[in-house]
Amino acid sequence: MADLARLSINQATTREQHSLAQAIAAYAGAGVTGISIWRDKLADCGLGEAAAMLKDHGLRVSGLCRAGQFPASDAAERQARLDDNRLAVDQAVALGAECLIVVAGGLPEGSRDLPGARAMIRDGLGAVMDHARAAQMPVAIEPLHPMYAADRCAINTMSQALDLCDELGPGLGVAVDVYHVWWDPDLQAQIERAGDRVLAYHVCDWLVPTTDLLLDRGMMGDGVIDIPQISEWVDGTGYNGLIEVEIFSAENWWKRPADEVIRTCRERMLSSV
Ligand code: ZN
Numbered sequence: 687m688a689d690l691a692r693l694s695i696n697q698a699t700t701r702e703q704h705s706l707a708q709a710i711a712a713y714a715g716a717g718v719t720g721i722s723i724w725r726d727k728l729a730d731c732g733l734g735e736a737a738a739m740l741k742d743h744g745l746r747v748s749g750l751c752r753a754g755q756f757p758a759s760d761a762a763e764r765q766a767r768l769d770d771n772r773l774a775v776d777q778a779v780a781l782g783a784e785c786l787i788v789v790a791g792g793l794p795e796g797s798r799d800l801p802g803a804r805a806m807i808r809d810g811l812g813a814v815m816d817h818a819r820a821a822q823m824p825v826a827i828e829p830l831h832p833m834y835a836a837d838r839c840a841i842n843t844m845s846q847a848l849d850l851c852d853e854l855g856p857g858l859g860v861a862v863d864v865y866h867v868w869w870d871p872d873l874q875a876q877i878e879r880a881g882d883r884v885l886a887y888h889v890c891d892w893l894v895p896t897t898d899l900l901l902d903r904g905m906m907g908d909g910v911i912d913i914p915q916i917s918e919w920v921d922g923t924g925y926n927g928l929i930e931v932e933i934f935s936a937e938n939w940w941k942r943p944a945d946e947v948i949r950t951c952r953e954r955m956l957s958s959v
Contacts, residue, residue, distance in 0.1 A: 688917060688929055688959035690717075690956060691719055692928055693928070693929060693931070693952060693955050694719060694746065694748035694931070695709075695721060695722070696930050696931060697724055697727060698751070698932060699931055699935075699939065700712070700939075700940075700944045700947055700948070701724075701727075701940065702936075703940070705727065705730060706723065706724075706727040706730065707735070707739060708944075709727075710736070710740060712948060713745060714743035714744065716945070716948045716952070717952075720746040720928040720930070721747060722748045722787075722932065723747060723783070725750065725751065725752065728781075733777060733780055740782065746784065746928060747783040747784060748783075748785075748927070748928040748930045749784060749787045749826065749930065750783040750787065751789075753771045753774035753775070753814070753825070754771070754788040754839070755767055755770075756768075756771075756791045756807045756810030757810075758794050759794040759795060764806065771788075771810070774786055775814070775817055784824070784886070784928070785824040785825065785885040787886065789828055790827065790839045792834065792836050792838050792839060792840050793836050793840070794806075804846075807850075808853065808854070811854055811858070815854055815857055815858060824857060824859060824885050825857060825858050825859070826858075826860055826885040827847040827851065827859070827860050827861070828847075829841050829846060829847045829866055829867060830866050831869075834899075843870055843876070844860060844867055844870065844872070844876035844879075845876050858883070860880050860885065860886075861885060862877065862880075862884055862920055863887075863888035864911050864913055865888070865903055865932075877919040878919070878923065882924060882925075884925040886927070886928075886930060887920050888930045888932045889906050889913055889917075889930070889959055890903040890932055891907065891909030891913070892904065893908060893909045894910055898936065900934060901935065903934050903935055905935075905951075905954055906931070906954040906955070907957060913959050914958070931951045
């Protein structure tokens with residue numbers, strides 16, 4: 687049974703119901719410990735205003751979403767993305783985020799060169815890590831389910847993410863999101879391998895059937911992932927940080943009243959995580 691004090695809610699879970707300011711107030715008001723923030727919502731709110739509100743409400747920030755998106759067709763665009771990654775590091779520091787989430791990026795438009803895209807990810811991440819280390823901001827690579835390899839993220843397994851951590855050194859770790867990695871026959875071994883490099887733990891559920899590959903994530907307990915088993919493996923590494931509920935659900939949870947969504951997150955943390 688997960689400890690309610692470890693509950694963080696990724697603001698995408700109430701993306702349609704809340705601005706960032708509204709999400710901060712609502713989560714804190716419901717006794718939730720943390721929030722994960724998206725940069726588009728942050729831009730609407732303003733960095734200074736968001737940082738002040740977080741402090742006033744005593745909310746922890748389990749992560750800032752997101753940096754990454756390294757592969758691009760030309761050098762100018764790749765450089766622009768590096769600049770944006772460094773800005774994201776600075777924003778994460780200003781918010782007191784516990785890590786910066788990296789979604790690495792997929793194939794550049796028109797490309798079929800998957801190894802080339804992965805090389806751009808390695809080089810881009812390597813170039814950003816100097817700044818992140820100087821700022822003392824941990825960077826979490828989030829492997830995404832292989833169905834997103836083309837358009838979102840060509841890092842698709844814990845093993846790939848940890849190989850990058852091994853190669854690029856300190857300051858880098860992984861975000862374990864059950865939605866992306868639950869199917870992996872090597873998951874337990876790779877979580878053990880990660881050890882103290884688990885920087886974030888994201889939960890939701892895989893629905894059967896899934897009607898949309900991006901926007902039909904389930905509430906914990908409504909799908910087929912053995913979340914308590916994965917939680918045990920993650921906690922077995924010594925990870926005792928926040929557990930973040932992250933649900934993109936265009937046809938279900940985004941259409942419900944926010945207080946019902948938050949209440950359900952709290953209940954399912956206790957029953958299904
Ligand atoms: Zn996630």
